[in-house]
Amino acid sequence: xxxxxxSERYLSYNLGEAHPFSPLRLEMLxxxxxxxxxxxxxRTPEPASREEVLWVHAERYVRRVEAASRGxxxxxLAEYGLGTSDTPVFTGMDEAARWLVGGALSAARLVTAGKAxxxxxxxxxLHHAQFDxxxxxxxxxxxxxxxxxxxxxxLRVLYVDVDVHHGDGVQWLFYDEPxxxxxxxxxSGRYLFPGSGGVYEIGQGGGTGYSWNWPLEPxxxxxxxxxxxxxxxxxxxxxFRPDVILVQPGADAHYQDPLADLLLTTRxxxxxxxxxxxxxxxxxxxxxxxxxxxxxSFDAAVRVWTLLYHLLSxxxxxxxxxxxxxxxxxxxxxxxxxxxxxxxxxxxxxERRAEVERYxxxxxxxxxxxxxxxxxx
Numbered sequence: 001x002x003x004x005x006x007s008e009r010y011l012s013y014n015l016g017e018a019h020p021f022s023p024l025r026l027e028m029l030x031x032x033x034x035x036x037x038x039x040x041x042x043r044t045p046e047p048a049s050r051e052e053v054l055w056v057h058a059e060r061y062v063r064r065v066e067a068a069s070r071g072x073x074x075x076x077l078a079e080y081g082l083g084t085s086d087t088p089v090f091t092g093m094d095e096a097a098r099w100l101v102g103g104a105l106s107a108a109r110l111v112t113a114g115k116a117x118x119x120x121x122x123x124x125x126l127h128h129a130q131f132d133x134x135x136x137x138x139x140x141x142x143x144x145x146x147x148x149x150x151x152x153x154x155l156r157v158l159y160v161d162v163d164v165h166h167g168d169g170v171q172w173l174f175y176d177e178p179x180x181x182x183x184x185x186x187x188s189g190r191y192l193f194p195g196s197g198g199v200y201e202i203g204q205g206g207g208t209g210y211s212w213n214w215p216l217e218p219x220x221x222x223x224x225x226x227x228x229x230x231x232x233x234x235x236x237x238x239x240f241r242p243d244v245i246l247v248q249p250g251a252d253a254h255y256q257d258p259l260a261d262l263l264l265t266t267r268x269x270x271x272x273x274x275x276x277x278x279x280x281x282x283x284x285x286x287x288x289x290x291x292x293x294x295x296x297s298f299d300a301a302v303r304v305w306t307l308l309y310h311l312l313s314x315x316x317x318x319x320x321x322x323x324x325x326x327x328x329x330x331x332x333x334x335x336x337x338x339x340x341x342x343x344x345x346x347x348x349x350x351e352r353r354a355e356v357e358r359y360x361x362x363x364x365x366x367x368x369x370x371x372x373x374x375x376x377x
Contacts, residue, residue, distance in 0.1 A: 001118070001313060001314070002116075002118040002119065002120050002309070002312035002313045003043060003107075003110055003115070003116040003118070003119045003120070004040075004042040004043065004119075004120045004122060004309070005042055005043050005044075005045050005103045005106050005107050005110075005119065005120070005121045005122065005123075006030060006042035006043075006044070006103070006121075006122040006123065007044050007045060007099060007103065007123075009047070009096070009099045010023070010026060010096075010099055010100060010103065010122070010123040010124075011023040011026060011027060012092060012095070012096040012099070013093075013096040013097060013099070013100055013123075014090065014096070015087070015088055015090065015137060016088055016090070019088070019137075020137075020258075020259060020296040021137040021294075021296075022298075024298065024333075025295060025298055025301050025302060026122065026123060026292070028298060028302045028329055029122065029301075029302045029305055029306065030122065031325060031329075032302060032306055032321070032322070032325055033306065033309055035322045035324070035325050036306070036318060036321075036322065037309075037313070037315055042122060043106070045099075045102045045103045045105070045106035046102050046106065047095060047098040047099045047101070047102040048098045048099075048101035048102040048105055048140075048142075048145060049098075050062065050098075052101065052102075052105060052145055053098060053101060053140055053145065055144075055145055055148040055149075056131065056141055056144040056145055056148055056173055057129075057131060057132065057140060057141070058131055058132035060132065061080050061131070061132040061133065062094075064076070064077060064080045064082060065080075065082065065093060065094045065097070065134075065139060065140075066094045068082055068083070068089035068093060068094075069089070069090075069091060069092055069093040069094040069095065070091075071091055073089075077089065080132065080133050080134060081130070081133040081134035081135050082134050082139075084134075086135070086136055086137055087134040087135065087136070087137055087138065087139065093139060094139075097126075097139040097140040098140065099123075100123050100124040100126065100140070100142050101124070101140050101141075101142040101145050103121045103122075103123050103124055103142070103291075104121050104124050104142035104143060104145060104146040104289075104291055105142070105145055105146055105149055106121075107119040107120075107121045107146065107289045107291075108146040108149040108150055108246075108289060109149065111150075111244060111287050111289060112149065112150065112153040112155065117280075117285070117286035117287050117288070118277075118280075118286065118288055118289075118312050119288075119289045119290070120289075120290050120308070120309060120312055121142075121289065121290065121291045121292070122292060122305075123291065123292055124142040124143070124291040124292060124293075125142070125143065125163070125248045125249075125250060125291040125292045125293030125294070126138035126139065126140060126141055126142050126143070126169075127141065127143055127161060127163060127165075127167040127168070127169050127170050127248050127293065128141075128165070128167075128168060128169045128194060129141035129144075129169045130168075130169050130172060130173070131172070131173060135168075135169065135194065136165065136193060136194060137294075138169065141169050141170065141173065142291065143159070143167075143169075143170050143246060143248060143291060144169065144170055144173045144174070146246060146289065146291075147159060147170070147174065147180055147246060150243075150244055150246070151177075151179055151180070154243075155242075155243035155244050156179050156180075156181075156240065156241070156242045156243045156244075157179065157180045157181070157242060157243070157244055157245075157246055158181050158183065158236060158237070158240055158242035158244070158245045158246070159174075159180060159181065159182045159183065159245075159246050159247075159248075160183050160184075160233070160245060160246070160247045160248070160276065161182070161183065161184040161185070161186070161247075161248040161250070161293075162185050162229075162247070162248070162249055162250060162253065162272060163184075163186065163248055163249075163250025163252060163253070163293045163294045164186055164187050164192070164250060164252040164253040164257065164259075164260040164262055164294065165186055165187070165192060165193055165194060165250070165252070165260070165294060166184055166186040166189060166194055166196050166197030166213065166215075167182065167184040167186070167197075167248060168194050168196045168197065170182055170248075171184065171196075171197075171201070171211050171213075174207065174210075175203055175204055175207055175211060176203065176204050176205040176206055176207040177206070177207045177210065178206045178207050178210055180207075180210060181210045181211075181212065181236055181240045181242065182210070182211050182212065183212045183213075183214075183232060183233070183236055184197055184212070184213050184214070185214045185216065185225070185228075185229060185232075185253075186213070186214075186215060186216065187215070187216055187217075187218060187220075187253070187260050187261060187262055188215035188216060188217060188218075189215060190215075191218055191261065192260055192261070197213040197215050198213060198215060199213055199214070199215065199363060199366045199367045199370055200370060201213055202370055202371055202374075208374065209371050209373075209374025209375070210240075210374075212232065212236065212367060212371065213367065214228060214232060214360075214363055214364060214367055215363060216262060216360055216363070217355075217356045217359045217360055218261035218262070218356075219261060219262070219263055219350045219352065219353070219356050220262045220263060220264075220356055220360055221263045221264070221268075221346075221347070221350065221353065221356075222263075222264055222265055222267055222268040222271075222346075223357075224356070224357045224360045224361060225253075225262075225264060225268050225272075225360075226268050226271045226272065227361075228360060228361065228363070228364045229272055229275065230271075230275055231364055231368075232364060232367070232368075233275055233276070233279055234279075235368065235375070237279050237282070237283045239375045241283060242283060242284055243284055243287065244284050244287040244288065244289070245276060245279065245280050245284055245287070245288040245289070246288075246289050246291075247276060247288065247289065247290045247291070248291055248293045249269075249272075249273070249290055249291075249292070249293060249304070249305070249308060250292075250293030250294035250295055251269070251293070251294065251295030251297075251300055251301040251304035251305060252293075252294040252295045252296055252297075252301070253268075254266075254269070254295070254297060254300040254301070254304060255300075255346065255347035256297035256299060256300040257295065257296055257297045257300060257301075258296055258297060259294075259296045263346075263347040263350065265343045265346045265347070266303060266304060266307055266341070266342045266343045267342070267343070269304050269307060269308075270307055270311070270342075273307070273308055273311050273312075274311065276288065277311065277312070290308060290312070292305060298329075298333060298335075298337075299335075299336075299337045299338050303338060303340075303341045303342070303343075306341050307341055307342065310341070317341055317342075318341075319340060320339055320340060321337075321338070321339055321340060321341065326339060
């Protein structure tokens with residue numbers, strides 16, 4: 001079974017009505033889970049403290065976030081990535097972000113206390129936030145705070161990021177840390193924000209060999225994605241032998257997503273989640289934590305994360321979504337929504353499929369070749 005963490009306070013992390021990182025996605029998801037699964041009752045976390053945020057962020061940066069949250073506008077906000085179109089400031093931003101951090105930290109604490117093996121944090125996944133800078137919709141890095149807790153408890157962490165954007169914030173925060181292996185699959189930075197995540201970004205110092213990146217060509221589809229993911233995950237687990245797995249399951253690699261160019265369906269997501277759960281059972285005693293993440297097609301993101309809950313909870317997946325829920329959200333959003341969790345169709349055919357698959361498979365080989373000498377240690 002899975003422990004679920006959620007608070008309605010998560011909805012206060014609101015970057016603006018027209019912003020793609022909308023709390024409506026989360027509101028839709030929680031309503032759907034409550035209708036599909038009577039008795040769905042998540043745990044309510046506490047917000048992270050200021051001290052806990054400072055485990056991974058600079059004091060000077062936190063002060064700017066706090067000032068902006070009070071309505072102040074220091075002249076150097078932009079130097080800290082705040083007040084941009086991607087990460088605008090809003091009243092109460094510090095507290096809203098600390099609620100999301102608190103959820104991830106609560107999930108980690110359940111695991112280290114032995115109170116849960118599988119935990120789903122219904123929020124967060126703010127993987128772009130840096131040591132002293134907001135970035136890509138992300139103010140505080142909840143994932144990094146959770147990792148820091150695991151490290152304090154003596155656990156080795158495999159961090160897996162399947163968001164379509166490179167998990168740069170987590171990577172850089174632990175770039176020299178040999179107790180954390182980061183594995184990120186993402187659309188190549190040649191085409192997509194944040195422009196990083198190349199195969200040769202493998203760590204530094206004592207952490208050399210512990211950052212793995214598989215940058216993907218636009219129009220990557222299910223088969224090659226799942227094939228490559230299975231190869232890399234198996235190699236990472238076999239070599240690193242983590243004590244816990246932390247996953248950022250961004251839904252924005254789905255073919256419906258408007259902000260990226262990968263073409264995954266729910267079939268690929270199902271297989272990725274199944275592989276992660278099987279890996280956790282074999283290598284970590286079942287210890288695995290999922291947050292949420294990116295996903296800007298409301299239709300696709302809500303369905304991908306509902307599928308994730310189904311697999312974690314091992315509860316039945318209905319053939320049809322609840323008609324009342326569909327009517328309510330179709331009217332509220334003013335758009336059509338799929339009537340089933342799993343895709344009934346896939347993306348249109350891709351003319352250059354063979355070229356894309358050759359590039360992607362070569363990327364797996366380049367990555368493994370690059371880190372091979374470290375895997376043999």
